[in-house]
Amino acid sequence: MARFETLQEPPRALEGLKLIELPCYDSMPFLAAAMAGKAFADFGAEVIKVEPPRVGALERALGPFRDERPDPETGGLHLYLNTNKLGITLDLERPRGRDLLFDLLASADIVFNPNCPALNERLGIDWATLTRRFPKLIVVSITFFGADSPYKNVRGGDLVATQMSGVGYETPWHQVTDLPNEPPLKLGGRQSDYLTGYTASAAAMCALYSRKTNGVGQHVDVSQWRAMTSMIRPNIGFYSHEAKDSASFQRLHTRRKTAAQWVYPCTDGWVSFSAGTDRFWRGAKVAMGNPDWMDNELFDTILGRVANIDAIEAGVIDWLSTHTRTEAFEKAQEQHVPCFPVHTPAEVATNTQYEARRFFVDHEHPAAGEVRMPGAPCKFSRTPWRTVRGAPRLGEHNRKILGERLGLSAAALDELAEDRII
Amino acid sequence: MSKLPLAGIRVADFGWIYAVPHATAWLGALGADVIRIESTLAPDLVRFLTGTDGVLGFNRSGVFHAINSSRRGLTLNLAQPEAREIARKIVMKSDFVTENFTVGNMAKYGLGYDDLVKIKPDIIMLSGTPLGQDGPFARTVGFGPTTQAFAGLCHVTGYPHSFPCGIGGTWPDFAVGTGMVFFLLAALHHRDRTGQGQYLDLSMAEMVTTMIPEAMMDFFMNGRDPGGIGNRDESMAPHGVFPVAGDDKWIAIAIATDAEFAKLCDVLGVPSLAVDSKFAKLFGRLENVDELEREVAARTRNFQRDDLVAKLRAHGLAAGPVYNTPELMNDPAFVNSGMLVELNHAEVGKRVVPGIPVNFGAIDLDYRAAPAIGEHTDEVMRELLGYSAEEIARLKAANVLV
Numbered sequence: 001m002a003r004f005e006t007l008q009e010p011p012r013a014l015e016g017l018k019l020i021e022l023p024c025y026d027s028m029p030f031l032a033a034a035m036a037g038k039a040f041a042d043f044g045a046e047v048i049k050v051e052p053p054r055v056g057a058l059e060r061a062l063g064p065f066r067d068e069r070p071d072p073e074t075g076g077l078h079l080y081l082n083t084n085k086l087g088i089t090l091d092l093e094r095p096r097g098r099d100l101l102f103d104l105l106a107s108a109d110i111v112f113n114p115n116c117p118a119l120n121e122r123l124g125i126d127w128a129t130l131t132r133r134f135p136k137l138i139v140v141s142i143t144f145f146g147a148d149s150p151y152k153n154v155r156g157g158d159l160v161a162t163q164m165s166g167v168g169y170e171t172p173w174h175q176v177t178d179l180p181n182e183p184p185l186k187l188g189g190r191q192s193d194y195l196t197g198y199t200a201s202a203a204a205m206c207a208l209y210s211r212k213t214n215g216v217g218q219h220v221d222v223s224q225w226r227a228m229t230s231m232i233r234p235n236i237g238f239y240s241h242e243a244k245d246s247a248s249f250q251r252l253h254t255r256r257k258t259a260a261q262w263v264y265p266c267t268d269g270w271v272s273f274s275a276g277t278d279r280f281w282r283g284a285k286v287a288m289g290n291p292d293w294m295d296n297e298l299f300d301t302i303l304g305r306v307a308n309i310d311a312i313e314a315g316v317i318d319w320l321s322t323h324t325r326t327e328a329f330e331k332a333q334e335q336h337v338p339c340f341p342v343h344t345p346a347e348v349a350t351n352t353q354y355e356a357r358r359f360f361v362d363h364e365h366p367a368a369g370e371v372r373m374p375g376a377p378c379k380f381s382r383t384p385w386r387t388v389r390g391a392p393r394l395g396e397h398n399r400k401i402l403g404e405r406l407g408l409s410a411a412a413l414d415e416l417a418e419d420r421i422i
Numbered sequence: 423m424s425k426l427p428l429a430g431i432r433v434a435d436f437g438w439i440y441a442v443p444h445a446t447a448w449l450g451a452l453g454a455d456v457i458r459i460e461s462t463l464a465p466d467l468v469r470f471l472t473g474t475d476g477v478l479g480f481n482r483s484g485v486f487h488a489i490n491s492s493r494r495g496l497t498l499n500l501a502q503p504e505a506r507e508i509a510r511k512i513v514m515k516s517d518f519v520t521e522n523f524t525v526g527n528m529a530k531y532g533l534g535y536d537d538l539v540k541i542k543p544d545i546i547m548l549s550g551t552p553l554g555q556d557g558p559f560a561r562t563v564g565f566g567p568t569t570q571a572f573a574g575l576c577h578v579t580g581y582p583h584s585f586p587c588g589i590g591g592t593w594p595d596f597a598v599g600t601g602m603v604f605f606l607l608a609a610l611h612h613r614d615r616t617g618q619g620q621y622l623d624l625s626m627a628e629m630v631t632t633m634i635p636e637a638m639m640d641f642f643m644n645g646r647d648p649g650g651i652g653n654r655d656e657s658m659a660p661h662g663v664f665p666v667a668g669d670d671k672w673i674a675i676a677i678a679t680d681a682e683f684a685k686l687c688d689v690l691g692v693p694s695l696a697v698d699s700k701f702a703k704l705f706g707r708l709e710n711v712d713e714l715e716r717e718v719a720a721r722t723r724n725f726q727r728d729d730l731v732a733k734l735r736a737h738g739l740a741a742g743p744v745y746n747t748p749e750l751m752n753d754p755a756f757v758n759s760g761m762l763v764e765l766n767h768a769e770v771g772k773r774v775v776p777g778i779p780v781n782f783g784a785i786d787l788d789y790r791a792a793p794a795i796g797e798h799t800d801e802v803m804r805e806l807l808g809y810s811a812e813e814i815a816r817l818k819a820a821n822v823l824v
Contacts, residue, residue, distance in 0.1 A: 076639025170590020237488025
């Protein structure tokens with residue numbers, strides 16, 4: 001197994017890259033832009049988060065807040081998404097604010113822009129203008145439906161993107177008992193926002209590699225809807241390869257119980273259990289102690305098991321009714337059958353696997369105190385993910401960036417503050 | 423055509439199922455030479471998933487074709503020592519190695535990172551597993567969907583007061599695969615600057631947990647541990663999926679402000695609801711959300727879905743149809759978005775598959791049809807590794823190149 005190096009301060013993979021994350025002035029997927037910026041900042045790029053003066057980025061207004069007391073400097077999402085970033089304030093509605101932004105864009109590699117096309121054009125920060133003015137810049141627009149879509153001015157969001165992608169229609173996956181009354185379901189939290197963020201960060205790296213070959217930047221058009229439709233790629237292939245009116249696409253198939261996978265109760269919670277393939281079915285038989293009911297030729301094939309799902313379900317539930325999650329997990333995994341406990345966030349936070357891998361990380365934040373949060377989405381052996389600074393307080397790096405980098409004098413900065421540009 | 427961004431980059435791709443093949447579909451479309459290493463003796467089960475027109479065979483599945491575009495296919499029976507030697511030769515000519523076997527399987531074949539870094543010191547290797555390479559449960563087996571449970575996502579997905587729910591579309595396989603593209607290119611960028619390769623250890627569960635910050639931060643800050651809230655939102659109401667006319671037809675509506683709620687009530691023909699003291703203000707709508715949702719659902723039922731969507735959008739409201747796959751595939755905005763590409767597959771001919779979910783202003787993505795099993799075995803053995811036709815024939819007869 002690979003050993004991870006334990007140098008005092010290992011390098012980070014994206015050191016030297018410069019990014020700008022623009023504020024969202026309408027309702028576009030700002031959390032996606034924040035997540036995309038986070039991916040870069042956490043791996044070492046310099047990410048300057050531009051926020052509107054006084055009010056700050058929209059995620060500062062979202063919870064969770066400690067003891068339900070809203071505070072723009074200590075919200076959980078702000079702390080999580082903006083760690084490792086530099087923060088400045090700029091009023092982009094005013095020409096002087098935009099001029100300062102353009103000064104920063106002149107030396108930036110990538111900009112993430114979560115605003116609608118009409119607003120971008122009004123402010124003169126649309127992708128056509130930016131790519132013309134800064135030929136090496138990679139302009140990543142992040143919208144609900146795409147910069148050129150007929151829906152480009154239509155409102156969307158996590159719920160709408162999820163339900164228009166086909167993912168919501170299939171959720172819950174294979175476990176609905178009361179079809180007429182249970183509507184298609186959104187994923188927990190804000191999955192489509194964060195997925196769109198990872199999509200934008202991957203796409204930005206692709207454009208960076210394009211620039212390495214030809215020296216020029218480009219517009220990268222990322223949308224929440226498209227990102228979510230990429231999660232149902234198998235359905236698209238199935239649809240275009242076979243009968244387009246297949247019953248398999250109706251929720252009777254996609255949402256009702258099948259032999260493929262279930263979330264089932266046990267004595268102390270739930271487990272996710274999969275015995276769909278022949279190999280897993282044989283393993284499950286051993287794990288469950290070879291009960292008589294499983295010796296039935298009706299269950300010998302996948303199709304047979306699908307047709308007799310009720311009997312199988314009853315047998316599995318009966319077995320689980322005498323097992324804790326851990327017992328079921330251990331017995332099934334001993335036979336190489338995919339089975340995992342359903343963890344609550346508290347159990348995720350304390351489980352021994354994550355602890356052994358030091359997944360959660362701590363840092364001291366000047367406003368929020370001790371902060372613990374999820375860490376690396378992927379462990380790099382030479383250039384590990386790490387926290388170098390806490391989320392910026394509003395305008396914290398105005399002096400460092402606008403003063404030191406752009407050469408504005410203290411008096412000029414005071415004047416900008418007076419005019420509420422910063 | 424201009425030079426592709428990853429021209430000259432080669433991937434020795436041992437990945438299978440969904441996550442890694444999805445990542446290498448991106449890399450291939452960007453111009454990397456992805457060599458998919460598989461075996462007829464232990465084939466990717468996705469080769470037998472649906473979309474086969476009812477015909478048996480390795481090269482029929484629409485699902486496989488949808489995920490495995492832009493790569494070459496080579497068959498190699500790693501149970502044979504000679505096959506492992508060929509795999510090492512491919513790695514020596516590669517920049518990336520990608521795999522998502524159970525922990526320890528690659529090392530068993532002498533293809534672990536510690537083995538490969540000796541023969542290709544700057545190799546970048548990515549291993550995707552349910553729970554990561556180390557820790558007490560590293561050797562567990564699982565699919566993406568089972569890792570949702572471990573990672574906390576199932577617990578926060580569900581109807582209010584209901585059971586924890588699994589997510590459709592084999593989540594998070596494709597989300598993780600998308601992340602892999604970023605991680606691999608970040609490591610390549612570091613190699614460009616320093617000459618150093620490295621090992622990337624991806625735990626699917628951990629990546630899923632990076633995507634539920636609301637729940638995790640709430641626990642760390644307040645010790646709270648709530649379950650699913652259905653389609654609802656903590657700061658918007660109504661925010662849900664409501665029935666419309668017809669069988670199993672639904673609309674998604676997300677209302678943020680009081681003014682938006684008034685517009686919704688107008689469209690639904692119940693302006694009185696907007697001035698009802700229970701619902702006029704956001705606080706009241708959140709307090710009385712069960713009743714609010716019943717009131718809204720009682721009206722949406724009277725509308726045709728697409729008519730109601732159009733009316734709400736005309737008022738600037740966030741609303742959309744709940745699509746199943748055929749409906750999505752019939753939305754002209756999706757069909758013309760650039761997401762769908764028609765490719766000519768060796769056995770089934772021209773079929774539409776999904777492309778990369780992003781439009782690039784200046785990259786002509788290189789989409790090539792998913793390979794038939796072993797389609798490029800001879801080509802890779804001959805052109806990349808310099809084997810003669812006789813040697814290739816012998817290795818096939820000896821059950822190495824199968």
